[in-house]
Amino acid sequence: MSVAPTSTREPGGERVAVTDYVTVFVDGQLFGLPIASVQDVFMRGQMTPVPGAPPEILGLINLRGRVLTALSLRRLLGLADPLAQGAMVVGVEHGGESFGLLVDRVGEVLSLPVSDRRANPGNLDPAWARFARGIYWLPEGLLVVLDIDAALGLGGAPAEPDGAI
């Protein structure tokens, strides 16, 4: 996954490398998805369940003629799964396929300086650590940077160390 700076800005004439994140909320936690990997954000519509699929795969969605495989970010993160399995879908591409990540809510896009990103805290749940690529301390709380490739690599087959399928 690329968390490389997407742009630079110059507060006070000083050049600072920043990354743009689409922020999403899952179970009250703020996550950041690098904007380069996000293709669409849309309301959850009709979904076709796939019998026998792993629990984190909720089904298939038709997005303008493309078929997206929908995954529950809640289930990927091992969170409680109330009836509302996410109202919004973030469309991402991985390995030439389209996926939809179901989240509770989509927030604004944040430009965060690369230098502000901190390493995962040591006590982060291993289930989360696999997808987390560091954190940001924001005034409103912690933002966890989500590695989409790692998250999708874990959807079906057992996880491989590099998170690839």
Next chain:
Amino acid sequence: MDDILREFVTETSESIENVDRELVRLEQEPNNEQVLRHIFRLVHTIKGTCGFLGLSRLETLAHAAEDLMSRFREGAPVTSEAVTVILATIDRVKLILKGLEEAEREPEGSDEALVEALERLARGAAAGPPVIAVESPPAAAPEPPDPTARERPEPARAPPARRTDPVSRLPVTPGVQSVRVGLDALEGLMTMVSELVLTRNQLIDISRRSELTEFNAPLQRLSTVTAELQARVMKTRMQPISTAWQKLPRLARDLSAELGKDIELVMSGAETELDRQVLELIKDPLTHLIRNAADHGIETPLERMRVGKPGRGVIRVSAAHESGTISIEIADDGRGLDIPRIAALAVERELATAAEVETMSEAQIARFIFAPGFSTVREVSHVSGRGVGMDVVRTNIELIGGSVDVSWTPGAGSVFTLKIPLTLAILAALIIETGGQRFAIPQVVVVELVQPRNSSEHRLATINGQAVLLLRDMTLPVLRLSRLLGLPGEDRPVDDSFIVIMRVGKRSFGVIVDAVFHTEEIVVKPMSALLKGLTFFSGNTILGDGRVILILDPNGVAAAAGDAPAAAGRESGEADAALGPLRQERTAFLVFRAGDGEPRAVPLASVTRLEEFDASRIETLGGRRVVQYRGDLLPLVGLGPDGAVPASGVQPVLVFSERGRIAGLAVDEVVDIIEDHLDVRPVGQSPGVVGTAVIHGRATEIVDVAHYLPLACPDWFEPNEQSRASGARRVLLLESTPFFRGLLGPVLKAAGYDVVAMADGQEALELLESDRRFDALVLDVEAPGVGGFEIAEALLGDRRAPLPIIGLATRPSRETLDRAQRLGLFEFVAKFDREGLLAALADGLQAREAAA
């Protein structure tokens, strides 16, 4: 890479494949001038182009080969040795081409020995009629290339006769214009067209539900154009199967030499076209089957002579189109399958126990050759590999939705039959529902649809919790699809369901589903890599209404149905015979296309005539479309959502007439008249559709003529003068299925009867107890619970004046007819036979009055 060079490599690689094939032909028919000329031309072209590009190794080789070839053209005998050397040269050329492709220059190496052999042969072959001596030209002096320099005089060493030969002119083929297009460009085009087809389907669906009619005409055009575009793009992907066959003659020849056998390869149907994606996927299985036939099938010449066969064995490869699939046969005239040995090996490899093998039929034992890790050759030969072959063949063929089967005659040979889909991209599928979810089943595997209530034709029972269906005299394993997929609906009564009988290879089985809808051409989208592990689904698609549905993988479902070859111990031949009754009681259907291009049908008996009218002759009268026809006005109605009749071209029309009235149904195209068994299954609430029947292996919508004709002729079902005069007789109609009730009720009313239509036999019986004012009964004997027979039985004991009873069945069997006779039914009519019903009813009433 340099464009010219790349072009050269591509082109030469293609023509070299041709040389391979042609050479083997030449060896078999050394006197075939045409073949010889063809090969010579190919070699000549390669030589010319190499010289032009300064590829000296290639040029020297081609040149030496050409010289030898020209000796043949002058009449020298074509020896097996010469062909071997030329083939070796071709192999070398391929090697150099590969090097060229990778490194953009000729790889290092010496071809001296080969060139020498070629020259030696050319000299040897030159003995006989005196010819001009051949000198090897210096490699550095390239020949003028063809065709760019063809006006220039040929080098002096060439025999003068060659200059006037058509060969030198041939590279410029006049009239054929083509452009090389990359495969990915075609693939991209196909993807876009697939999306267009889906969008078109969605639009048609929306327009069906919408009140607006102004979209209909442009939508109709869009639909036609899309269909045409789809067909044409598909066509660009089609290639003759011979492209997958090119290597086979060479293979057979090499195998002959390697195995010390004399093998002739005969190919037919090479022009049969199929999708190139499919072609790629069948190359390896084909190669393997040829190897297998040469290695295991064909005997050595000595063995063959001993049993009185000609020393030369023949492998026949043939291909043909067969209703939406390609059938490829690889037949050899060898020894056939050694069943006792296969059985012994199956036991040895622990694929089955001795006791199991004992009870198996030969066809079942034969299928062990497709089992993983099975090989009948004790010593592993390097020709057919290590016994991994046949199961890989089967797996690969099944992966693309095909099947492979074997039949044999001991001592006379075996035949492997591959059934391959024409294309992988678009597929006709039957849409079904189970556990509240819809799925698509590929049409090719659907044999028939059955309603699981017990009738004279089929019985459903369970053995130790496993459902089995007795269909005619075949026992089939039956699965509940909802259970298989872990969906809700376990406690749903089976009586309301349908059983889809599927056939994968020679295995038949039934799948219980909740509802059956229509057939749709679907664009197959692959499953996500995250879901590849699911064996029950082969892909997904977007339906016309925009919802995503999963495509069931028949192979996965078949595996779950038990891997027993053929159904319940029957050999394939017998299984066919058991499915035979399907074909014995046939009904002729008129199959046509209208609206969205899906096949539809009406029973041929209901159609009075087929006509074609020029659209300019169709007039509008009082808002209705009519055409003057045999001194009358024929009102027309279309099958589209609005009943519109197209305004241009020649319009095919199905003409119907009943009781002196006529009306026409305008269709897009009359496809065929097909005889098949009449087995109509209801679909959901679809106006205008009676149900779905499998006609010629395709689920086809049976159009409800009764829905459309009143649109053309509003008083179609009004009682006419004649019938009204006859006085209203009171008829009880018991028909359990809503669509036949809806179909027959109006017919009877139109004929002037006072009809009481009922769905439930018990209620009908109760009504009959209390209400005596009926003149005749029309009873569905297939109704669940209390059906026509039960009512007839109950009425037998009744002392009242007997009522004429007309029995109704979709397809009366002999037992049904016997029972009808025993119970004194007046007559028996097929549910579709409306005229027959009216006639029977009239006769019955007449007989009753005569008796009274």
